[in-house]
Amino acid sequence: MADANTTPYVGRAMKRIEDPRLITGAGTYTDDLRLSGMVHAAILRSPHAHARIKKIDTAAARAIPGVVAVLTGADVNASCGFVPCAASMPDLKAPKHTVLAGDRVYFVGHAVAVAIASDPYVARDAIDAIDVDYDPLPVVANAEDAVKSGSPLTHPDLGTNVAYTHNVSGGGNIDEAFRKADRIVKHRLYHQRLTPMPIEPRGVVASYHAGEGALTLWTSTQIPHLIRTLLPGMIGVPENKMRIVAPEVGGGFGAKLNVYAEEALISHLAMRLHTPVKWIESRRDNASATIHGRDQIGEYEVAVKNDGTILGLKSKTIADLGSYLQLLTPAVPTLTGLVLTGCYKIPAVKMEIVGVYTHKMATDAYRGAGRPEATYLIERLMDVIAQELKIDRLELRLKHFPAPGDFPFPTSCGLVYDSGNYAAALTKAKQLANWDQLLKDRAAARAAGKLSGIGVSTYVEICAMGPSKAMPAGGWEWGCVRMEISAKVTVITGVSPHGQGQETTFAQIVADRIGVPIEDVVVMHGDTAVAHYGRDTYGSRGTAVGGTAIVMCIDKILTKAKILAAHLFETTVDHVVFEKGTFTSPGVTNRVITWPELAGEFYVAKNLPADLEPGLEASSFFEPQNFTFPFGTHIAVVDVDRDTGQVTITKYVAVDDCGPQINPLIVEGQVQGGIAHSIGQVLFEQTIYDEDGQLVTGEFMDYAIPRAHDIPDYILGSTVTPSPVNPLGVKGVGEAGTIGATPAIANAVMDALEPLGITHMNLPLTPEKVWQAIKSKN
Amino acid sequence: MPVHVHVNVNQSDQHHDVEPRLLLVHYLRDVCGLTGTHVGCETSLCGSCTVLVDGKAVKSCTMFAVQADGSAVTTVEGLAKDGQLHPVQQGFWECHGLQCGFCTPGMMMASVALLAQTAKPSREQITEGLRGNLCRCTGYSHIIDAVNHAAAHGGVRLQPDSAQGVARG
Ligand code: FES
Ligand code: FES
Numbered sequence: 001m002a003d004a005n006t007t008p009y010v011g012r013a014m015k016r017i018e019d020p021r022l023i024t025g026a027g028t029y030t031d032d033l034r035l036s037g038m039v040h041a042a043i044l045r046s047p048h049a050h051a052r053i054k055k056i057d058t059a060a061a062r063a064i065p066g067v068v069a070v071l072t073g074a075d076v077n078a079s080c081g082f083v084p085c086a087a088s089m090p091d092l093k094a095p096k097h098t099v100l101a102g103d104r105v106y107f108v109g110h111a112v113a114v115a116i117a118s119d120p121y122v123a124r125d126a127i128d129a130i131d132v133d134y135d136p137l138p139v140v141a142n143a144e145d146a147v148k149s150g151s152p153l154t155h156p157d158l159g160t161n162v163a164y165t166h167n168v169s170g171g172g173n174i175d176e177a178f179r180k181a182d183r184i185v186k187h188r189l190y191h192q193r194l195t196p197m198p199i200e201p202r203g204v205v206a207s208y209h210a211g212e213g214a215l216t217l218w219t220s221t222q223i224p225h226l227i228r229t230l231l232p233g234m235i236g237v238p239e240n241k242m243r244i245v246a247p248e249v250g251g252g253f254g255a256k257l258n259v260y261a262e263e264a265l266i267s268h269l270a271m272r273l274h275t276p277v278k279w280i281e282s283r284r285d286n287a288s289a290t291i292h293g294r295d296q297i298g299e300y301e302v303a304v305k306n307d308g309t310i311l312g313l314k315s316k317t318i319a320d321l322g323s324y325l326q327l328l329t330p331a332v333p334t335l336t337g338l339v340l341t342g343c344y345k346i347p348a349v350k351m352e353i354v355g356v357y358t359h360k361m362a363t364d365a366y367r368g369a370g371r372p373e374a375t376y377l378i379e380r381l382m383d384v385i386a387q388e389l390k391i392d393r394l395e396l397r398l399k400h401f402p403a404p405g406d407f408p409f410p411t412s413c414g415l416v417y418d419s420g421n422y423a424a425a426l427t428k429a430k431q432l433a434n435w436d437q438l439l440k441d442r443a444a445a446r447a448a449g450k451l452s453g454i455g456v457s458t459y460v461e462i463c464a465m466g467p468s469k470a471m472p473a474g475g476w477e478w479g480c481v482r483m484e485i486s487a488k489v490t491v492i493t494g495v496s497p498h499g500q501g502q503e504t505t506f507a508q509i510v511a512d513r514i515g516v517p518i519e520d521v522v523v524m525h526g527d528t529a530v531a532h533y534g535r536d537t538y539g540s541r542g543t544a545v546g547g548t549a550i551v552m553c554i555d556k557i558l559t560k561a562k563i564l565a566a567h568l569f570e571t572t573v574d575h576v577v578f579e580k581g582t583f584t585s586p587g588v589t590n591r592v593i594t595w596p597e598l599a600g601e602f603y604v605a606k607n608l609p610a611d612l613e614p615g616l617e618a619s620s621f622f623e624p625q626n627f628t629f630p631f632g633t634h635i636a637v638v639d640v641d642r643d644t645g646q647v648t649i650t651k652y653v654a655v656d657d658c659g660p661q662i663n664p665l666i667v668e669g670q671v672q673g674g675i676a677h678s679i680g681q682v683l684f685e686q687t688i689y690d691e692d693g694q695l696v697t698g699e700f701m702d703y704a705i706p707r708a709h710d711i712p713d714y715i716l717g718s719t720v721t722p723s724p725v726n727p728l729g730v731k732g733v734g735e736a737g738t739i740g741a742t743p744a745i746a747n748a749v750m751d752a753l754e755p756l757g758i759t760h761m762n763l764p765l766t767p768e769k770v771w772q773a774i775k776s777k778n
Numbered sequence: 779m780p781v782h783v784h785v786n787v788n789q790s791d792q793h794h795d796v797e798p799r800l801l802l803v804h805y806l807r808d809v810c811g812l813t814g815t816h817v818g819c820e821t822s823l824c825g826s827c828t829v830l831v832d833g834k835a836v837k838s839c840t841m842f843a844v845q846a847d848g849s850a851v852t853t854v855e856g857l858a859k860d861g862q863l864h865p866v867q868q869g870f871w872e873c874h875g876l877q878c879g880f881c882t883p884g885m886m887m888a889s890v891a892l893l894a895q896t897a898k899p900s901r902e903q904i905t906e907g908l909r910g911n912l913c914r915c916t917g918y919s920h921i922i923d924a925v926n927h928a929a930a931h932g933g934v935r936l937q938p939d940s941a942q943g944v945a946r947g
Contacts, residue, residue, distance in 0.1 A: 019871045023854075023863070025854035200816070251880060701823055
């Protein structure tokens with residue numbers, strides 16, 4: 001057994017344990033569930049951005065054979081509570097959002113009625129047969145318009161479109177910084193609205209056992225445990241009678257980090273109709289009624305000296321929250337404020353955020369949540385400053401990096417960065433990119449009349465969320481490790497992976513530390529009947545926080561195992577040596593105890609010391625003392641076609657430091673997947689509502705996510721700076737690609753256009769927009 | 779009015795009476811019980827529902843079950859033979875060509891069809907061949923690696939008999 005372990009599993013690019021079921025079609029996603037007697041729900045949604053509902057006629061729908069029920073807000077809202085928002089801000093004005101509309105709809109996609117039928121096709125026929133009489137009301141679909149006086153109100157009863165204002169200052173005196181400046185560099189950036197678009201839409205199956213008063217809810221979610229915390233308050237089933245299961249989940253990216261109306265509604269229907277109910281979201285519904293991301297307009301001012309020294313940074317942001325608050329809606333823009341200064345020493349900052357309601361779907365946490373906005377703005381500003389002052393953009397960055405010896409590094413934004421060596425990542429990226437040659441190539445291309453650009457981003461982000469004092473619902477994580485009587489190991493984690501690969505990485509950690517073959521380790525997650533407590537998967541917390549809880553369990557198990565081994569060796573614990581799955585006691589006995597023997601003793605329990613409990617299981621809650629702060633440098637090289645405006649990424653180098661890598665293959669996958677989201681954001685993705693609040697981008701036809709041919713070959717590298725925050729030293733890598741890549745690509749395009757005198761464009765940099773910009777300079 | 783269909787699915791003859799409006803993807807999932815074929819959009823844009831119909835990659839949400847009458851359909855469940863993974867499955871596993879796995883069955887079926895056409899595809903041929911398949915997790919790089927891996931390990935193999943329809947009596 002020890003042989004299997006002579007090479008540690010940790011650090012190996014191993015293929016994944018979860019894959020065999022997924023590549024054979026044997027995984028069970030929510031839509032794959034079939035329960036006896038199950039009926040199907042379809043939801044009718046508003047075609048208007050704002051309207052009064054005068055009348056809903058469901059008679060024709062109810063008359064369709066196979067239709068079980070057709071219900072409206074008047075029928076169900078009193079039993080389903082309000083969609084919860086966990087973020088509390090001072091003076092937050094919030095509408096009460098019921099699971100179906102009351103007498104008013106306030107965004108396209110707002111759920112109005114639900115039909116339940118024996119067959120999903122019939123349920124859809126039924127919603128088509130519902131007749132709703134709407135009286136359209138004035139619409140505001142743009143956040144800057146919404147704050148002007150005289151604007152239509154998203155919620156007339158709130159009396160304003162402003163949900164909250166949030167002002168923070170940090171570091172030194174900002175006014176003095178601006179007084180002492182040689183120059184104020186100003187820039188305005190629009191962080192466009194984006195749709196997360198996991199390929200699996202949301203879906204819910206609910207089953208209620210009336211005799212036990214117990215509800216089981218299967219839902220395509222990232223957060224089964226948070227739902228178990230919040231759903232009882234909505235539907236009245238107590239937490240200890242509620243089981244939430246996240247089966248296979250087909251991608252989340254923040255879109256499934258939420259408690260949605262349908263989770264309460266379908267649960268209620270299962271209770272009301274005494275039969276299991278399934279609801280599967282259509283793609284159009286996913287585009288209109290699952291959260292969106294970003295949608296901030298920022299005006300930034302930087303106080304600089306002529307030598308490039310940055311004295312202070314001011315940011316004014318209008319954040320478009322959409323029409324109501326989902327779980328973390330108002331908190332996301334404030335995350336931007338936490339890393340506003342990026343990886344730079346900027347002595348004074350001031351940030352003002354105005355959160356605004358408009359007649360659109362709610363925004364919330366989309367991959368990166370707040371950090372992509374911060375990184376894009378600071379990295380874009382660094383280039384703008386360098387250009388205005390005519391200094392080298394890399395020198396400007398290097399000048400403001402904290403040195404490795406400055407860590408833990410307190411920032412003006414109030415955080416303490418755990419560890420870092422930003423210059424090392426930049427140096428490595430330059431080497432991998434062959435920087436000097438890039439500059440020569442660009443000069444040659446420009447001399448030949450081509451538009452060629454190089455973009456750089458040196459980023460830092462916030463992962464491993466997080467210390468409970470900074471998290472709305474606690475930021476700890478729970479885990480359990482059990483050695484079974486057969487010496488197989490069962491690991492249960494409170495995180496809820498849906499593609500991130502922790503069935504493999506946690507098994508690697510456990511197999512190494514316990515000294516068993518990895519084949520003997522099973523990692524379970526995503527079912528609150530098995531993983532009783534947890535805080536789930538988001539904010540790149542799985543391995544750094546969840547993995548640490550597992551390490552704590554292992555330590556407890558090994559401590560207990562050594563006590564029994566000492567007892568069997570008839571010695572004391574300090575004479576027991578544990579190595580690679582075997583217990584020995586050199587100098588005391590030649591006897592070797594292996595796990596199967598010891599596990600057997602623990603459960604047969606005939607020869608235990610008096611004060612040792614039977615069984616070999618431990619659980620732990622890990623409370624992190626800080627976030628972790630991964631960082632890196634991304635370099636993008638682009639060509640822009642003068643005639644078509646088409647941007648082509650010709651080279652892409654990413655050096656990311658997420659601490660020690662447990663499985664480099666999985667890390668690579670996370671980075672590549674993250675960069676793809678950035679390529680989408682920079683080049684083509686944008687959620688568009690027209691001025692009447694109509695959603696223009698309701699399908700993959702209109703909302704263009706990257707396809708295989710949009711992706712360049714990557715040159716990936718890493719540096720390894722362990723985090724002192726957890727014993728694994730790991731930092732997290734789920735969002736780094738999306739955070740680091742957007743500014744690198746955007747800066748590259750702007751660099752390519754710079755010779756034409758084009759200094760600013762809003763994302764996405766679609767061919768048409770780029771072509772128009774080029775044309776305007778001819 | 780239900781219509782009778784006879785489809786050979788993964789080399790097993792299936793006879794059912796189905797509604798004419800039933801999509802092939804729902805026939806496979808709900809009537810045949812083969813839930814490995816996924817629905818990501820129902821509008822022929824994501825490719826999650828890709829299967830082979832008479833050897834050709836088809837988005838099974840764009841076809842009615844009745845249109846498959848007399849055809850041979852291969853789904854992801856039909857790729858492995860005698861417990862041996864198909865080279866394309868092996869490639870996706872070896873190269874970490876999947877994360878959440880939702881797009882994966884469709885992505886693999888499109889890859890099988892691609893390799894049947896072009897045994898040793900270039901990068902451009904791979905990205906062109908997978909143009910109709912969306913993945914939001916992987917960023918495609920590992921998928922491209924997976925197809926290359928399959929090509930280098932006998933991925934050209936299409937399922938025996940999958941290219942011929944059911945025998946009509
Ligand atoms: S479900 Fe058929 S292409 Fe998307
Ligand atoms: S692996 Fe998740 S969509 Fe492709």
